[in-house]
Amino acid sequence: MSIYSFHVDVAAPPEAVADRVRSIVRQNLWDARDAQPFIGSVQDTTFKLRRNIDYRNSFLPSISGRIVSLPKGTRVTVAMSFHPAASIFMIFWLAFVGYGALRDKSAFPSVTWWMFGFGCVLPILGFLPEAIIARRLLLAAIRGC
Secondary structure: OOOOOEEEEOOOHHHHHHHHHOEEEEEEOOOOOOOOOOOEEOOOOEEEEEEEOOOOOOOEEEEEEEEEEOOOOOOOOOOOOOOOHHHHHHHHHHHHHHHHHHHHHOOOOOHHHHHHHHHHHHHHHHHHHHHHHHHHHHHHHHHHO
């Protein structure tokens, strides 16, 4: 399930656009000398990426994209989503804490309500800034800037 998506049309052939995306992607996960902004793979018409960061972020967007030929150029469609493990963990977290918050008869707002709110806000704060940075970097590369 995509949380954030966009597309961009460029007046370049699909092969050139794939090469532009490939130029900002580190293909080898273990080569720390390669300081590309993304880690992942780029095929002829698809790519799967994540940002190359030096810190931990469980809500870092998983980025997938398609490169489609148009009559006068190329369309790149990008979708960003949570990592499946982070999604499953947050579903269990919110279900468990939400159940506890609903069963809690103490004065509102109790600790469980604060934990539920924290569980709702944390993924957004971890995902959204990273998605904005990734979009900016991808658009610059795709447009050839």
